[in-house]
Amino acid sequence: MQRKIDLCAHLFKLNNSFRKVWSRSERQFQRITLETCRVNLQRRSLFVQMQQFSNNPNHPFKPAMDYPTIILDNLDRFISNVDDQQNVEEGIQKCTQSFQKILQLLNLSQIEYVEVPNILNKMSEMMTKARSIPTLGYELETCICKIMRECQGLSYLISNCDSNNDAVIFSSAKLLGQCLTPENRAYVVEHGLEKVVRGVCGTTRNRLSVEQSRVRTGILEHLFKHSDSTCEEILRFGGLQAVIEDCRRNDVEILRNCAKALTNFSLYGRSREIQKAIIHHNVTLWLFSLAFNDDDIVKYYACLATCILAADRKLLANVLRSGTLELVELFLINHDPAEFIVSNRSHILSQSKNWLSRLTPVLNSTRAEAVDLAAFHFLLEASIGQLEENIEVFREIGAMDVLNKIGSAPSLGAKFAARVLRLFGEKVPAKLSKQAHLWSVNEVQQWVSHIGFSQYRKNFREVGVDGDLLLREVNEKTLTEDLNIKNGLHRLRFLRELKNLKKYIDYGSLDEDDLNGFLRGINAEYSVYTYAMLSAGVRRRLLMNVTEEFLRTECKIENSIHVSQILNAIADTLPARYGQCNRKFSSMSAEEIFSRMSTLIDRKLQPIVTSIKAVNDKLDAMDSSSDDDDDDDLD
Numbered sequence: 001m002q003r004k005i006d007l008c009a010h011l012f013k014l015n016n017s018f019r020k021v022w023s024r025s026e027r028q029f030q031r032i033t034l035e036t037c038r039v040n041l042q043r044r045s046l047f048v049q050m051q052q053f054s055n056n057p058n059h060p061f062k063p064a065m066d067y068p069t070i071i072l073d074n075l076d077r078f079i080s081n082v083d084d085q086q087n088v089e090e091g092i093q094k095c096t097q098s099f100q101k102i103l104q105l106l107n108l109s110q111i112e113y114v115e116v117p118n119i120l121n122k123m124s125e126m127m128t129k130a131r132s133i134p135t136l137g138y139e140l141e142t143c144i145c146k147i148m149r150e151c152q153g154l155s156y157l158i159s160n161c162d163s164n165n166d167a168v169i170f171s172s173a174k175l176l177g178q179c180l181t182p183e184n185r186a187y188v189v190e191h192g193l194e195k196v197v198r199g200v201c202g203t204t205r206n207r208l209s210v211e212q213s214r215v216r217t218g219i220l221e222h223l224f225k226h227s228d229s230t231c232e233e234i235l236r237f238g239g240l241q242a243v244i245e246d247c248r249r250n251d252v253e254i255l256r257n258c259a260k261a262l263t264n265f266s267l268y269g270r271s272r273e274i275q276k277a278i279i280h281h282n283v284t285l286w287l288f289s290l291a292f293n294d295d296d297i298v299k300y301y302a303c304l305a306t307c308i309l310a311a312d313r314k315l316l317a318n319v320l321r322s323g324t325l326e327l328v329e330l331f332l333i334n335h336d337p338a339e340f341i342v343s344n345r346s347h348i349l350s351q352s353k354n355w356l357s358r359l360t361p362v363l364n365s366t367r368a369e370a371v372d373l374a375a376f377h378f379l380l381e382a383s384i385g386q387l388e389e390n391i392e393v394f395r396e397i398g399a400m401d402v403l404n405k406i407g408s409a410p411s412l413g414a415k416f417a418a419r420v421l422r423l424f425g426e427k428v429p430a431k432l433s434k435q436a437h438l439w440s441v442n443e444v445q446q447w448v449s450h451i452g453f454s455q456y457r458k459n460f461r462e463v464g465v466d467g468d469l470l471l472r473e474v475n476e477k478t479l480t481e482d483l484n485i486k487n488g489l490h491r492l493r494f495l496r497e498l499k500n501l502k503k504y505i506d507y508g509s510l511d512e513d514d515l516n517g518f519l520r521g522i523n524a525e526y527s528v529y530t531y532a533m534l535s536a537g538v539r540r541r542l543l544m545n546v547t548e549e550f551l552r553t554e555c556k557i558e559n560s561i562h563v564s565q566i567l568n569a570i571a572d573t574l575p576a577r578y579g580q581c582n583r584k585f586s587s588m589s590a591e592e593i594f595s596r597m598s599t600l601i602d603r604k605l606q607p608i609v610t611s612i613k614a615v616n617d618k619l620d621a622m623d624s625s626s627d628d629d630d631d632d633d634l635d
Contacts, residue, residue: 095130096143099123103151116160120171127178145181154184158192161199173200174215180222182352188223189230197223197237210254213246217257224264225355231269235277240265247286252295259290259301266308267358275314284309284322291327296335297344303328304377307370311362326524328369332412337379337419350384357397364402366496368504372413375406379416382423391424400426408450410434411504434506437531439467451497453490459483471505471531474498502528513540522569529566532556543570 102119130140148154157179160172176196180188188196200216208216220239224231234240243265247258262283265274278284287309290302306324309315319325341348351359362374378399382390394400406417408429418428432443432450439447444465445457463482465474479485479494503524507516511534518540519526519533536554538546548567551557557566 095126095140096147099126099144099147099153100151103147103153103156106156107152117165117167117171120157120168120175124171124175124178127175131178142181145179145184148179149184149187154179154187155191158188158195161192161195163199169199170212170215173219174211177215177218177222180219185222185226189226193223193230193233194237197234197239201238201242210249210251213249213254214251214257216242217246217254217261221257221261221264224261224268225352226268228268228271228274231265232271232273235269235274240277240281240283244281244283244286247290252298255290255293255295255298256301259287259298259305262287262290263301263305263308264355266305267355270312275312278309278315279318284315284319284324288322288324288327291324291331296340297348299327299331300335300340303331303373307365307367307373308359308362310367310370311365316367325367325369328373329412332372332376337376337383337416341380341383348380348384350381353393353397356381356393356399360397360399360402363399363406366500368411368413368500371406372411372416375403375413375416375420378403379420379423382420394420394424400424404429405450408432408446410436410447410501434504435467435508436501436505437467437471437507437510439470441466443467444470447501451494453494456483456485459485468535470498471502472535499528502531505531507531507534510534515540518543518569518573519566522565526562526566529555529557529562543573546570 102123106116106119127141127144130144131137133140148157154176157172157176160168161176163169163172173196176188196219200219220234220243223234223239243258243261246254249255249258266278266283269278284306287302287306290298291306293299293302303324306319306322307328310319310325356378359374359377362370363378365371365374378394382394384390391400394403400421403417403420404426406413407421408414408431410432411434414431418431421428430446432447433439436447441461441464444467445460447470448454448457448460460483465483474483476491476495479491485491485494507530511530515533515538516527516530519530532555536550538555546567548563551563551566557563
């Protein structure tokens with residue numbers, strides 16, 4: 001009897017278990033059936049909508065041809081009726097709806113694979129046309145980019161980047177490059193950075209067309225502008241190598257993209273790995289070649305990237321060897337910011353708050369060229385967009401305080417900083433004269449405060465240090481004993497700022513035959529000795545009388561190598577400049593005169609010649625070793 005009861009209980013449990021399994025299976029079946037029905041209804045709905053667009057209802061709709069045509073027609077009507085606000089809103093709605101439908105077709109594989117490149121290329125044309133609409137192009141472009149992200153358009157383009165079909169990869173990359181707003185850029189980095197970078201850079205060894213190189217460099221320019229970790233990943237995927245490869249092109253748009261990409265890479269990539277890559281791939285030499293380009297945009301961004309790298313002390317020596325910093329001051333002298341914006345308005349776009357916050361530290365660089373060009377760029381940013389928004393951003397990132405400090409300095413960047421402050425309605429600090437040797441005691445105190453030593457203003461006032469004493473007598477000993485600066489690091493910082501001041505002084509009539517130019521011709525750093533030599537009575541026409549002992553004792557030049565190079569430069573220059581001297585110039589042969597003049601020219605142009613030769617060597621090495629690895633080409 002008990003066994004029968006146990007058997008019945010067991011059968012009851014089995015029955016309950018079976019019912020649960022059957023109920024779960026039935027629910028899953030219903031869910032699958034509903035999903036299938038939903039997809040089929042969605043496809044049928046799309047087909048019905050496509051049939052409505054067709055001119056001839058007896059023929060099937062051809063999405064590869066009809067849909068892009070309809071989109072472009074909508075844009076044409078939109079542009080022609082741009083003054084009618086109702087038509088504007090209707091045009092935006094129609095264009096965005098059409099984009100949504102095309103993306104649905106692509107994601108549901110309702111378009112033949114062979115037609116995909118044509119459709120994507122026409123969608124790219126639509127993006128270009130939308131961007132060109134005056135005043136409303138930005139609004140329409142932003143709306144379409146949002147649709148691309150929310151309707152899985154970006155996901156579709158990312159998946160195409162690892163396709164075996166080069167046409168699909170290129171057309172997908174071309175459309176993707178036009179959709180990289182900050183939000184879309186973050187989406188690509190999170191969901192498919194490797195696919196995209198390897199897709200556009202995977203054919204580095206093959207000679208790409210001009211259009212393909214434009215697309216590749218354009219995408220990399222945007223992706224570098226994300227974060228330090230993203231720059232590291234792109235570096236590992238071959239992104240930097242691809243940009244360097246395209247720096248050899250002659251197409252202006254490609255070179256613009258390369259210069260901007262290297263600027264973003266220098267600005268966002270701050271890790272040790274990236275610093276090593278910059279040195280290993282000779283980025284500074286490529287920037288030197290770009291800085292010599294005839295196009296102002298290429299030249300500007302090459303100089304800006306160089307200044308960003310120069311602000312990093314670990315890369316400063318590498319930048320100085322390239323000679324590019326010497327071109328920055330020449331660029332600033334020859335370009336007025338207002339005219340530069342007018343002539344290049346379509347290529348100078350307002351940067352994000354994050355981008356500007358990364359540029360702000362360059363304003364505090366020890367290199368005057370970097371400070372001047374950074375101030376130039378902030379003036380460009382202040383002149384673009386809404387003043388209220390710009391001034392708020394400048395305050396938040398701390399740029400206003402630094403610009404206020406630069407505005408009172410005796411430097412080229414001071415006039416750019418002062419124009420920014422005037423543009424925002426801020427008070428411009430009194431600017432110090434560049435003729436520092438004529439400064440009064442009060443002006444010296446103002447400069448001391450400007451460089452961050454306001455706690456020692458009283459010391460300089462009590463001693464009565466004017467411009468002449470500042471340049472001629474202030475050294476380690478006088479700072480300690482006379483000016484009572486006990487902190488050793490403070491003394492080192494002060495002497496560094498004083499050295500930078502001596503490099504950019506305007507001596508005016510005091511230096512009538514340009515002794516400062518002679519010293520700068522030897523080495524830009526030697527201009528720190530100009531005032532000491534002028535104070536000792538040295539003039540360029542009297543250099544033949546200068547001896548080693550005179551330089552050491554009267555001019556207070558302690559560095560033996562500097563003394564030797566100055567004497568060598570005097571020996572090489574005097575025979576060519578002064579016919580009557582103790583070397584009997586008149587008795588020299590033509591070969592000797594030619595040899596001495598060649599030596600002088602080589603000495604003057606040595607930095608530029610070295611950099612050009614290095615770039616040419618790298619190009620020749622790349623051409624002759626096309627079968628080697630990427631790293632070996634730039635070794």
